[in-house]
Amino acid sequence: MNYETLLCEVKDQVARITLNRPQVLHALNTQVFNELEAVFSALAADPTVRVILLTGAGEKAFAAGADIKELADTDAAAGESKARRGQGVFRLIETCGKPVIACINGFALGGGCELAMACTIRLASETARLGQPEVKLGLIPGYGGTQRLPRLVGQPMALKLLLTGEMINAAEALRIGLVDEVLPADKLMERADTLAKAIVAMAPLAVTACLQAVRDGSEINLEEAIDMEAKIFGQLCGTADKEEGTKAFLEKRPAVWTGR
Known part of the structure; x- marks a missing residue:
């Protein structure tokens, strides 16, 4: 499978999807959503794939958020359509029938944090930074963030993050339950592979x-x-x-x- 905004490889029943727009810290634009939908649909239908890893290329970002250039040109109708599109793709990831492990290697902000929350398990490097800063743009999270975040960390903590737009580090994300493990940056993918192999060994x-x-x-x-x-x-x-x-x-x- 060939894509322009992401990479995908399958080995030993484990697929690794890597967001690959490093020049914009893997910001989520229309093409990224289209390609995420295509790759997850294909992997969901492939019986030889048992676990999916999702990460961003390099060490700076998992996904820094939505593409602000696209958002700047949206009106009310286009904004709702964009939100529903993102929600649909993230729901596909959440319900694809395979465990999806988010490997958060750097910034996971806005839509990037929402993408991580749509995954089954979240591993973070010690350098990870997470948050929902949409209020700083006059917006709310539109890809499920206002719904998944309270389910993960509780309503008061979710509202604190949503209302302030605060960015938190990996240790704080672990403390509140937003991520499940924190690893040294050079051990992140190794731990993800180990976890994937453990799941592959099960029925x-x-x-x-x-x-x-x-x-x-x-x-x-x-x-x-x-x-x-x-x-x-x-x-x-x-x-x-x-x-x-x-x-x-x-x-x-x-x-x-x-x-x-």
């Missing part, structure tokens, strides 16, 4: 089911959610992978997963 249907149960369960009430969990558990009990997993455990050997 693929079970991994997908965990993603579905947690994501969908968070959007409905508890009674409906635990009912959904029971149904998914029952479905997995009828799979070849469940039979293989329990048999391998009893026989004290590694399981050989088929995804069936």
